[in-house]
Amino acid sequence: MCRIGVYICECGPNIGRTLRLPALVQSTGNLTGVVRVRRVPVLCGREGLDFLGEEIVAQGLDRVVVAGCSPREHESTFRSVLERAGLNPYMLQVANIREQCEWVVRDRDQATGLARRLVAGAVARVRHHEPLLPSEIAVSTDVVVIGAGTAGVRAALTLAGKKRVVHLVERLPCVGGKVPLYEDVFPGMACAACVMDPMLDELLHHDGIRVHLMSSVEELLGFKGNFTVRLLQSPRYVDPEACLGCGACVEACPVRVPDEWNPGLAERRAVAVPYPGVLPSLAVVDPRHCLRWQGEDCRACEEACPFDAVRFEEEARVQEIQAGAVIVATGFDLSDPGRFPQYGYGRLADVITSFELERMLNSSGPTGGRVLRKDGTVPGHAGFVLCVGSRDPRAAPHCSEVCCRYTLKFLHRILAQGAVDRATVFHAGLHLPGGASQDLYRALEGNPSVHFVRMGAPNSAGILEQNGSLAVRFPDEEGRVRSHLVDMAILAPAMEGASGNRELARILHLETGGTGFFDQGITLLDRVEAGREGVFVAGCAAGPTDILGAATGGQAAAGRVLSELVPGETLRLEPVTAGVDETLCSGCAVCEGLCPYGAIERKDDPPRIMVNRVLCRGCGTCAAACPSGAVHCAHFSDGQIAAEVEAMLGREDQGERSKEKGSRIAG
């Protein structure tokens, strides 16, 4: 027989003005199993808690009901009192007679009647409670970082500095993201390679960092402290230990295809060293274009390689990694300006993107740093069109943040090297935060070669061909259509989340916003929150930012991981999970597809399912769906729920009748 103590908290002046407490005490005393009912002025106060602990011991209670405020406020407080008094903390039930009764029901009799039912429900329920023990599991403090751009690399190095094992997953054959492809970088006009190369060198030579190139995350199971990450690595077909990136194979390759590192500017071979200065400096075979995958037995690269580094037999590799946290640093992609036909991108030869200009300006790029029109001539007049897609609710509603500044950078660079005679910037308001970018702007003021022209609205220009030149047309602030002739137009397309972010979001169980960024968890005080415990977002993956913002984001995400996952600390797993009665389970696995955490696994011989208690979070949707009553849910069992419902409806709780498990179908 149970020994239940019921403690009715008056919550100072809060409970008992409407409720008739004497009547509540009296009816509660008649409930099955109740051996003690006490009113307490303030149960959550120091005295109240001590009193409760003493009562449990003195009265030999095995179960406790507290009638008072919402369990949200003090359920955990009272559970620890039970624990200190030698009872299992789950032998408690809280009846919320404050928020859900005293405070909302005005009629004294009705309120008292409702409170009686709430307490009766709690008493009936607690009779079915069972002691539950939490388990402690070790956490992994290893970290998976996705994306090896500025943000991902900063994160990896920060983590490795504290001796964390880092797996840096990059889908490209090289590290560094976009920045190593630029010539110089705002705001200080430093050389991009000078900024990035030392950092990337440190990365590639760090013992604690495993760089997984040409890899993608295919699956993420588990939770903070206990993730299992499945990686798929595509073959490079080149042995990284043997290759030096000398390029002998490249020269031998007979295939020519457009070069995605230099869009519209150059061709590459089917085997290639991505771009000059790339790190790591290694060749890679592209099976989409290599003749061997078109059914021909070409071995040109293999034969040309002085180091026997080519490995046609290499295969894709799947690898499982245990990690405690994940940092998403997948960066951005520029949107395709072809989406807005009025700009003529793709149709008019000398309409290019800012990224293409970066490649032209790069001294080791395809034009050796010279700005050239498609016909090979030097443009006299360059036009920079800002906000191509950005700040337009019909396209990308956000400001891409860096375009105005990189345009100033371009102006300084092309004027310094005399690449053009004249430049005009078509903008809809310049976004130049910070002192250094204001300096960049001021240094151009009064320069007769540079003109800033204001458009009436973002994303409102169009470009037409006119007598061998390009006419940039747009409505000005008064709505009058204006037209300027230029020889080359450089578009600043909106930044959007990296291609593949939506698929990655599905795998990581995150959400992306409308423009593909992982920006849904961000708050005013937290730019690295991804919306899921143990997963963080850094750099442009969270939204447009500059190099400094990306680096800071990487460090911030790493800082969060360092403070949240400490070596040697364990993770306490709540015991409220599902379980299976194998004698009843038919193995139909209806539950398997419903589990949001992949915690249910199907087994054969005999067919049945098993619940992984580490992954299970206790939501109970499996138990609700089980057609044979084999799946049960700790602390929210069918018997506990039914007892509470019956008692609240005024039905006498049928004591020992158990509606758990088999009795439901045996019914």
Added chain:
Amino acid sequence: MERGSGATQSGEGPAVFEPVIVAFLCNWCACEGADAAGRARLELPANVRPVRLLCSGRVDPQHVLEAFACGADGVLILGCRPGECRYREGNLHAMKRVALLRRLLGPLGVETERLDLEWVAAGEGKRYAEVVTGMVESLRALGPLKPQSASTHTTAKAPDARTKVEL
């Protein structure tokens, strides 16, 4: 002592039928919403018997049938708004189950208005108040659950029905 179905409220005036409603509340949203209603001291009818669960997806059709069998005049399931489920999609599973369950309730003599699923977010005390008050009013108009229908369907029979609502 107040009884379940068919009880009338005390007080002056002609006796009004007072339905009893079992409300299954998701711990993360609706429960918070109900608490928010309390903190705002909104006025709520005393007809609701709240049952706290971790997720609206935990509500087994069996729990609903049992509530009716034990004398509830209505059952309300309150979950997080779509896309906001703490457990990703438990609320959507609840929605599918309710849709099927409502079809079964007709033949059992339980009017479909007696079972409802609504979304109530954590801060939505006012919405919680509107939802429960609305249901109480509609059940007052509908009257008590006819004893010859539901209460003859005891919990022992219910499992036959639930095998059709696997989801």
